[in-house]
Amino acid sequence: MKKKLALMLATITTVAGLFTGCGEKDVHGKYEAKVGFSEMLSDDEIKEMDEFAEYGLDFSNVEIKINLDLTEEGDFTLSYDGKAFKDDLSDTLENSMDGLIDASLEAAGISRDQLTDEMAQMYGYDSAQALFDDFSNQMVPYIEEGLDDLEKEVEEDTVTGTYKVSKDSVVFVVEDGDDTSLKKGTINDDGTISITIEGDDDKSVDVVFELQK
Incomplete structure (x- = not known):
């Protein structure tokens, strides 16, 4: 009787496991998302960015591309595209x-209209x-150096760990x-995955990742 009971329990456990596995969605693949640069900043950093507006710098349209790689083995890597971010910032600065x-x-107490060709010639310029x-x-090398450092910093901010699918949810465990x-x-009906990313400064941003084909 005990052997039959043990066999029955083992069978029930196996069948239950099969049904549980069938209920999990296969979400492995490479995903991408884009979020506004300002959404990733802390309140203090946003204030600093607002100060740049006085210099004609508008970063409101700058975006950061985020990559999410979900493997079949249950590992994940979340990374930022530093080069695309650098190029976007570079275009903004150039404009x-x-x-x-x-x-x-x-800051020097003069306007563009006041600086005539004659004044420029006093400083050795033709016009x-x-x-x-x-x-x-002269400004370009300093800007490029700063952008190179920023690109490296963004690309180093990579998050890895494991994930598990439970019905319409994806649970992440960060290393x-x-x-x-x-x-x-959250696994949405259209196959996208909505995730809230929270940094060490308690700043959180909602991101929707789309599977790349």
């Missing part, structure tokens, strides 16, 4: 160069425009030592 020059001139162009060229946490993800 705002005139504003940066105007702000620098204003006022030549002075502006040289000023812009020890990482300050970033991923709250339980």
Whole structure:
């Protein structure tokens, strides 16, 4: 009797396990999402960005691409596309160069209109425009150096761990030592996965990841 009971329990457990496995959705694959740069910043960082607006710098359209790789083995990697972010910022800075020059001139107590060709020639330039162009060229190396450092910093901010699917949810377990946490993800009807990413500064952002085909 005990053997029959044990066999019956083993059979029930096996069948239950099969049904449980069938209920889990296969979500492995490579996902991408884009979020606004300002959404990833702390309140203090947002205030600093607002100050840049005085120099004609508008980062409201700058986005960060986030990659989420879910393996069949149950591992995940969340990473940021530093190069795309750098290129986006570079375009914004390039388009705002005139504003940066105007702000620098204003700090020196002069406006662009007041700086005539004759005044520029006193400083060894053929024209006022030549002075502006040289000023812009001098700023570029410093900007590029800062963008290179930012690209490295963004790419180093990678999160790894394991995940498990339970019905319409994805539960993430981040590796020890990482300050970033991923709250339980939701598998949407269209196949996207909604996740809340929370950093070490308690700043959280809601992200919707789309499977790449």
